[in-house]
Amino acid sequence: MTDGPLHKDLPLPDYDHLPVGTLPTRIHGLEEADVAQLVSYEKAHGNRLPVLQILEKRLQDLQAGAAPSGPRTPDTPEVSDSATTPQPASTPGPPVNPPSQGVPTNPAQPRT
Incomplete structure (x- = not known):
């Protein structure tokens, strides 16, 4: 058995999956x-x-009198489950007109 708190008791959901770069903003509150x-x-x-x-730097700051700021449990969009997250629909771009000298893949063929 490991020492320390259990994952389910942590103050941040999905703590183990948070990118290190987002951790300072996640713990600020x-x-x-x-x-x-x-x-x-x-x-x-x-x-x-x-x-x-x-974590230790933030703990030292709090012990020195810093106050928590921001939401206690901020959103974590970077760890959301992509299977349940709706993806934006792809839309086709504008039509591509070949140049006046012909089709790019076959310059001898005139435009239609």
């Missing part, structure tokens, strides 16, 4: 206890140095 929980989870499970550096 969390309280000190929430960030400490993420640090503990990361040390017990992934132990990724860049992630720990981000």
Whole structure:
């Protein structure tokens, strides 16, 4: 059994799937206890140095008096399930007219 909090108890949904680059904005609205929980989870499970550096820096800032700002649980569109997310319909572009000297693939053939 691993030490630290369980994944289901983490303050961020899909924490394990968040890109490292979005982590600072994702944790900005969390309280000190929430960030400490993420640090503990990361040390017990992934132990990724860049992630720990981000989390520990934010924890130090909160301990020094920084206030959480932003939503507590921000949207995470980068980890949404593409099977349930509607995709935009593709639309055809404008018609392509061949140049006046002929069709690009066969210059000897005149335009129709």
